[in-house]
Amino acid sequence: MNTAILCEGLGKTYRRRKRKEGFWAGLRAYFSFETEELAAVSELTFRVERGESVGLIGENGAGKSTTVKMLTGILVPTAGRVETLGLVPHGDRRRLSQSIGVVFGQKPQLLWDIPARDSFELLKAMYRVPDDVYRFTYTEAVERLELGEFLDTPVRLLSLGQRMRCDLAASLLHAPAIAFLDEPTIGLDVLVKERVREHLVEMRRRFGTTIVLTTHDLKDISATCERLLVLDRGRLLYDGSRTGFEERYAEGRTLLVTLEGPLEGGARERLEQELAGEELALDFSVPRRLRIECTHATSAPRVTASVLRHLAVADLTVHGAELDAIVTRLYRNAKPPA
Amino acid sequence: MSALPRPSALQMLHGFVVLAQKTAQTKLTYRLATLVSLLASVTSYGVYLLVWLAIYRENPRPGPLSRDEMLAYLIVAFLVNSLLVMSVELRFGQRIRSGLVASDLLRPIGFLALQMGQAAGDVLVNLVYALPLFGVGYWFFGSALLPHDGVALALAVVSIGLGFLIAFGLSYLIVQASFVLQSGYGVFFLRASLHQVFSGLSAPLVMFPRQLRAVAEALPFHHEIETPARIWLGLVAWPEALRLMAWQAAWGVGLLAAGELILSAVMRRHQVQGG
Numbered sequence: 270m271n272t273a274i275l276c277e278g279l280g281k282t283y284r285r286r287k288r289k290e291g292f293w294a295g296l297r298a299y300f301s302f303e304t305e306e307l308a309a310v311s312e313l314t315f316r317v318e319r320g321e322s323v324g325l326i327g328e329n330g331a332g333k334s335t336t337v338k339m340l341t342g343i344l345v346p347t348a349g350r351v352e353t354l355g356l357v358p359h360g361d362r363r364r365l366s367q368s369i370g371v372v373f374g375q376k377p378q379l380l381w382d383i384p385a386r387d388s389f390e391l392l393k394a395m396y397r398v399p400d401d402v403y404r405f406t407y408t409e410a411v412e413r414l415e416l417g418e419f420l421d422t423p424v425r426l427l428s429l430g431q432r433m434r435c436d437l438a439a440s441l442l443h444a445p446a447i448a449f450l451d452e453p454t455i456g457l458d459v460l461v462k463e464r465v466r467e468h469l470v471e472m473r474r475r476f477g478t479t480i481v482l483t484t485h486d487l488k489d490i491s492a493t494c495e496r497l498l499v500l501d502r503g504r505l506l507y508d509g510s511r512t513g514f515e516e517r518y519a520e521g522r523t524l525l526v527t528l529e530g531p532l533e534g535g536a537r538e539r540l541e542q543e544l545a546g547e548e549l550a551l552d553f554s555v556p557r558r559l560r561i562e563c564t565h566a567t568s569a570p571r572v573t574a575s576v577l578r579h580l581a582v583a584d585l586t587v588h589g590a591e592l593d594a595i596v597t598r599l600y601r602n603a604k605p606p607a
Numbered sequence: 608m609s610a611l612p613r614p615s616a617l618q619m620l621h622g623f624v625v626l627a628q629k630t631a632q633t634k635l636t637y638r639l640a641t642l643v644s645l646l647a648s649v650t651s652y653g654v655y656l657l658v659w660l661a662i663y664r665e666n667p668r669p670g671p672l673s674r675d676e677m678l679a680y681l682i683v684a685f686l687v688n689s690l691l692v693m694s695v696e697l698r699f700g701q702r703i704r705s706g707l708v709a710s711d712l713l714r715p716i717g718f719l720a721l722q723m724g725q726a727a728g729d730v731l732v733n734l735v736y737a738l739p740l741f742g743v744g745y746w747f748f749g750s751a752l753l754p755h756d757g758v759a760l761a762l763a764v765v766s767i768g769l770g771f772l773i774a775f776g777l778s779y780l781i782v783q784a785s786f787v788l789q790s791g792y793g794v795f796f797l798r799a800s801l802h803q804v805f806s807g808l809s810a811p812l813v814m815f816p817r818q819l820r821a822v823a824e825a826l827p828f829h830h831e832i833e834t835p836a837r838i839w840l841g842l843v844a845w846p847e848a849l850r851l852m853a854w855q856a857a858w859g860v861g862l863l864a865a866g867e868l869i870l871s872a873v874m875r876r877h878q879v880q881g882g
Contacts, residue, residue: 345875359875362712363714394626
């Protein structure tokens, strides 16, 4: 069986008490049992094969965490069907938990008052990790994530970055078949993020771990995931390869121009006049540099020709839109469901 | 690694033991706080002893127990209670409000065993404090605090273990209430009040008025403290001790089963919103 995750028409609707602003409204609501329904996730259908690395992205409130919670068995869906590693997660949560690893953003899973090393030993016993597997995962985590310096420090005394690294290590110690990582790099600096990404890539290479990564940092996705699931208001907006996503939605181009010297008098005005009919944004804020964001890829050749005609160019490069820019535009353009 | 076979009982036990050890290790870091709590309990319980001494001074036979039997009972009851004080509800309350409970639900050892292993860790730490307290009691009261023979000792130890099951089972029910109510404090204080009156901590049930005693005997609380204390002191013959222990076991298993049933129902309808 090669399917790691299967969702068919998966949905989760929350029911919550109606609350209104203000003291009197609050007092009335105290004696009222009026509720409203909130569809957090609707009609999700997708399949993830074993060994795939999937980025689950979407704006805040898009339903990413709810989806992960249903896939791990913490939440029971209100509609549809879900299977993780061939098990119904909410029905067989305990058995499933042996084969999955989970990181929930800033919610530490390590024992707060004792060193991380002790929590690792506890997890080894709870997950019955074979010695040879533990030797590898532990050593790999300690080296790759550079945990050695603070392994014997009580977790409550660690910095956020140190704690997150320990949490990630803890979730992968048993070499799970699937790692669900809900914002594992939140609040981390660039270097630590890099180490976390490297660790994920290595664990996947060594154990064929399926990775489901939710994040707002799309560099995490670029570094670790080949496939994207984009959620918007609980619905699946895109399901496909990362490169396919970039090709499909990366309509624009960015021109980066380095000038030979300071702008000659009137050159800028002439260029702006010539490009007045194009949909683009010119940025002259950095001396001897020009950045042009073209809304449409088709206008890039004309814009390039104009730049070369009016400016003394030392260097010029054309880039497709980066993942961040594409996703931002996609969120802005996404229409609310009818 | 694919879905592994179900763990053997020995593997489960190993995980449980390590969990208890690590929880104890965690709790031992709060040395001063624990000592202050202990001092508070010793002081408040000292007041009970003084009240009962005053009662016996006014009326040398207020019930079926003599003054010395009563004092021995109260001290043993206090020690059993100190042993079974656990932080299950408090620990869980914090975890449910912060959302940390999510990782507790995803442990292969199971939610019940996870909570129980941590409770066992609490008891390990309690032993560190209860044993010296017992030594102090023995210094004052001598052999009156000891079981009469090895059989009474063995039965009492098992009975304390069953008392742990009941105490934990009640805490586990409160944990389920916390899932629904988002805060288990109200239920926690309700249980604490009932425990104070009906567990036999302030007086053995034989000293209660008849109707109140009937109510107390119908509830599980007295099996936490009174039953092990009476068995320890040899206040019941061993056939009666076995009967009481059978009741303890039944309550313990019943409470845990009820907790599991409620958990399963709660999990079907609980809501975790937000990231």
